[in-house]
Amino acid sequence: MNGDVDMSxxxxxxxxxxxxxxAARKYYNGEQKCDNCGHLFYPNENDPEQFVCDKCIEHxxxxx
Numbered sequence: 001m002n003g004d005v006d007m008s009x010x011x012x013x014x015x016x017x018x019x020x021x022x023a024a025r026k027y028y029n030g031e032q033k034c035d036n037c038g039h040l041f042y043p044n045e046n047d048p049e050q051f052v053c054d055k056c057i058e059h060x061x062x063x064x
Contacts, residue, residue: 030042034051035052036056041053041054
């Protein structure tokens with residue numbers, strides 16, 4: 001049973017490590033994660049706090 005606990009702990013540690021690495025990469029590259037679709041994108045220069053990618057914005061505008 002201890003082996004299962006150790007493996008799940010190792011898996012959780014690896015997931016945490018991957019999340020930290022992704023956050024660091026986004027910070028250094030200036031990328032953001034789209035709140036709508038989850039893809040990485042670069043915010044518009046005119047709107048640096050943009051949280052939805054341009055593709056999702058265009059799709060929403062074309063639906064109206």
